[in-house]
Amino acid sequence: MLGAGAAGLAAARDLSHAGLRVTVIEARPRIGGRVLTVHDPRSPVPIELGAEFIHGEAAETLSLAQAAGLAVVELPDTHELARAGRLKPMGDFWGLVDRMNRDLARRVASRGRDFPVSEYLESASVPASRRGLLRDFLQGFYAAHPDRLSAESLAVETVGGDERDEVAGKQFRIANGGDALMKWLRDGLDPDRTEVRLSTVAESVRWKRGAVSVTCRGGDRAPLPAVSARAAVITLPLAVLKAGVVRFDPALPAKQRALARIETGQVFKIVLRFREAFWQGVEFLKERRERSASNGGLGGLTFLHAQGAEVPTWWTSLPVRSPLLTGYVGAVRAEELLAEEPPSRLERTLVALSDILAVPRRELEEQLDASATHDWRADPFARGAYSYIGVGGNDAPRALARPVEGTLFFAGEATSGAEIGTVAGALSSGRRAAREVLRVLK
Numbered sequence: 004m005l006g007a008g009a010a011g012l013a014a015a016r017d018l019s020h021a022g023l024r025v026t027v028i029e030a031r032p033r034i035g036g037r038v039l040t041v042h043d044p045r046s047p048v049p050i051e052l053g054a055e056f057i058h059g060e061a062a063e064t065l066s067l068a069q070a071a072g073l074a075v076v077e078l079p080d081t082h083e084l085a086r087a088g089r090l091k092p093m094g095d096f097w098g099l100v101d102r103m104n105r106d107l108a109r110r111v112a113s114r115g116r117d118f119p120v121s122e123y124l125e126s127a128s129v130p131a132s133r134r135g136l137l138r139d140f141l142q143g144f145y146a147a148h149p150d151r152l153s154a155e156s157l158a159v160e161t162v163g164g165d166e167r168d169e170v171a172g173k174q175f176r177i178a179n180g181g182d183a184l185m186k187w188l189r190d191g192l193d194p195d196r197t198e199v200r201l202s203t204v205a206e207s208v209r210w211k212r213g214a215v216s217v218t219c220r221g222g223d224r225a226p227l228p229a230v231s232a233r234a235a236v237i238t239l240p241l242a243v244l245k246a247g248v249v250r251f252d253p254a255l256p257a258k259q260r261a262l263a264r265i266e267t268g269q270v271f272k273i274v275l276r277f278r279e280a281f282w283q284g285v286e287f288l289k290e291r292r293e294r295s296a297s298n299g300g301l302g303g304l305t306f307l308h309a310q311g312a313e314v315p316t317w318w319t320s321l322p323v324r325s326p327l328l329t330g331y332v333g334a335v336r337a338e339e340l341l342a343e344e345p346p347s348r349l350e351r352t353l354v355a356l357s358d359i360l361a362v363p364r365r366e367l368e369e370q371l372d373a374s375a376t377h378d379w380r381a382d383p384f385a386r387g388a389y390s391y392i393g394v395g396g397n398d399a400p401r402a403l404a405r406p407v408e409g410t411l412f413f414a415g416e417a418t419s420g421a422e423i424g425t426v427a428g429a430l431s432s433g434r435r436a437a438r439e440v441l442r443v444l445k
Contacts, residue, residue, distance in 0.1 A: 008036020013433030049180030088361020146268025242386030264396025
């Protein structure tokens with residue numbers, strides 16, 4: 004098993020319970036992959052620097068979290084537009100996204116081919132008032148460049164009937180922290196049949212039908228003994244596979260073709276801890292929210308969308324009240340911020356938040372206790388945040404997932420077309436790969 008993220012742990016758990024011996028090779032000194040939870044005693048809630056949300060009640064993440072006995076909270080589905088200190092309800096935000104996907108489905112059907120979503124956004128049928136909002140959504144939710152994102156991949160979500168649940172449905176968060184689910188998966192491995200080797204970096208995979216040998220080195224770059232097995236499950240992130248840092252001998256040209264049609268999304272996510280949650284104050288909200296009947300039941304702030312801002316998406320820790328605010332931006336703007344040094348990223352974040360909430364920049368700095376972020380693009384064992392389907396690549400996740408000669412099996416969020424880019428997709432892909440292995444080896 005290459006990788007001890009969500010996919011690798013889910014696969015290893017199922018395989019060890021089925022009676023197979025499993026060795027999990029993980030480059031990091033920790034499990035969890037792109038789930039990175041910080042437990043700071045000064046923070047009342049866990050800080051998620053990687054994956055955070057569970058999208059929809061059908062998600063594999065939710066069912067496993069419930070099986071693990073973890074506390075799962077449902078987020079208020081309250082989205083507000085923010086501009087220069089004025090807040091107003093977005094109305095049916097998910098309905099707007101759903102209409103876009105339905106339009107894309109019709110256009111793909113009429114053209115008979117895929118095309119970049121940017122063509123739709125630039126068309127005359129999309130009002131200017133919606134264009135920027137949808138562009139921010141695509142760059143944030145999918146971490147996608149609209150000129151690279153497959154229109155067909157979004158249209159398929161609508162046609163398949165699951166889009167409202169996975170994207171527009173209820174949103175959840177594991178109150179214990181996402182790492183609690185990863186720990187539960189690891190603790191559930193059969194200890195007599197499973198070995199987890201941390202700080203073990205895979206360098207090459209030599210294989211033939213029915214035999215695999217993985218060459219590894221330690222975190223200190225010292226060579227380690229090769230690991231041999233009858234089969235291997237590869238759960239490495241898309242960008243790591245694309246970079247070719249793990250060599251396959253013989254090479255896998257079919258996998259390279261699939262990888263070329265899936266894109267790696269980049270995000271900048273920063274969690275700010277203030278001395279108090281000033282944005283939930285009654286007077287603060289009263290001054291900034293438009294007076295209308297629709298505001299009556301809004302309660303505290305949950306999600307803010309600031310079209311055109313350098314950091315356009317923000318959320319609070321509701322339904323748990325805490326002095327944490329999370330800023331998020333994907334794709335183009337994320338890449339621009341990630342090119343800056345960390346102090347500059349923080350400064351630009353505070354300037355953006357100051358403009359959005361109409362709170363003086365100096366006041367924000369005086370209230371700020373700490374900030375936390377992780378650069379997934381610079382992380383050598385991730386090289387990016389999560390995946391999305393490129394133009395003409397709708398069948399690429401399936402091709403990437405296809406086993407090779409009953410010996411190499413592939414899992415990870417990039418192999419899960421319907422749930423690409425999510426922990427749910429990683430978990431379900433790991434369990435799918437385990438079933439494929441068992442059909443061959445049992």
